Amino acid sequence: MLVQANVEDTRLGVPEYAIEKLGVEGIEIKWGQGAKSIGGEVKLPTLERALELKGRGYLVHPDPEDAAVQEAYKAGGIREFETHARVGRVDEESFLREVERLRRIGAKYVTLKTGAYRAPDLARAVKFASEGKIDLLTVDGAGGGTGMSPWRMMNEWGIPTVYLESLLHKFLSRLDEKGAFIPSCAIAGGIALEDHIFKALALGAPYIKAVCMGRATLTAAMVGKTQGQLIEEKFGKDSGYREALLRTFIGAAQLRDKYGEDFERIPPAAIAIYTYYDRLATGLRQLMAGCRKFALNFVSRDDLIALTREAADVSGIPYVMEADMEEVERILG
Structure with missing residues (x-):
């Protein structure tokens, strides 16, 4: 079991409490998620709860201390509030320092979760995870989300999972060729059915070890x-x-x-x-069984073909009309 820590959680000492008081062994540093490019969001059903959390330093919308907002709430015009976590910024030095700190206070496993950001930010996640020798890197593509997000942002923001995983595979392969440490990786973002799982594992092979499924x-x-x-x-x-x-x-x-x-x-x-x-x-x-692969570690990119040129260009998976043609030539002579 992992306890996630965003900006607010870290400021409030959640990792320390989880490790020292609850015996938690794994802490996940959270940079973001595929559903939105801002921090976590939680609905608050009452004015009292909204005031309590704002008093603790959370960002609450609409402002529960605003007299007009309080009047609208009492009249029934506002029925709920929402907290938003502060957005974070990161550099390699501060990230590695935080990983070291978490291990020093007792975390046996340190993982990183990042969202559907642009290619340079994914490259940073891959590089920093390698340098910090973290235990798991989870990359969450657009198309996922549990619904606890601004609706238009959840639908329109970020790089879709297939594109993001293709970039992830490219970046990991590049580090692998240099002999760098490659952390175990997981992919998320709209995965719901067994064919999604198979394709996600195959597209990211041999680096993707797991899929994450929240909404489903x-x-x-x-x-x-x-x-x-x-x-x-x-x-x-x-x-x-x-x-x-x-x-x-x-x-x-x-x-x-x-x-x-x-x-x-x-x-x-x-x-x-x-x-x-x-x-x-x-x-x-x-x-x-259909692919004659009887353990997950045997699933590979060879189990996939691309049905369109665009899919082939994006993923690096061979186009269906060109795949396996060398073997065809050997068979037909």
Whole structure:
């Protein structure tokens, strides 16, 4: 489990608290995300909470201390507030110093997450991650986001995941050729299905070791929570409730057999996530079998072809009408 630290978190001492008081072993330095080029955003349902967080130094919009805003809130014109984290700036020296500091206070794993910024900023992330020998570099492309972002920014800002991952592969390959340290990498940004996972791993091979899935996982959880509420409204918590769970979630029977009486403690949202991930795992195995790749570390860029010239130019993956032609010539003579 990683605890993320943005500008506000670092200023408030979140890494120190997580490591020293909670026993957290991994801290993720957060430069940004694929959904937006500004810091984190959190909705606040009450004026009191907005005032509390502004008093702690957070940026709150609209300003809860403004008398006109307070009047509009009391009249029902303003129903919620939102906090925005301060935007950060970074250079190599300060980044390496922070990595060293986190390790010194007890972090066993230090990772970096960056967003869908321009190519020079991605190059900085790759170079700094290599110099700092961090444990994981996560690159989040545009097209993702959980919805907790300014809507137009989430839809229109940033480099899309396929383009960003293609740049990432190019930059990592360049450092690899120089013999530099290459951190394990993960890719994120709108990944939701097993074919997305396969393509993301293949396009970034051999450097991409994992994919990150936020919105898709949250969607499964929210659907599961809603279904659980509907089932409880109809059946209460008696045997009819348990039977309805088994009918609704194909993974419920597996979890019941594995956990026995403790199955009752698993919320429907968690059952839904388990069922969703089980579906992804099954589909991914099928795609891997189709490529005759029986472990993830064997998935490679050779498993992909580009269906358009533009896709080939962007990714470096061979165009479909030119791929494998040397082997074709050997076969046909």
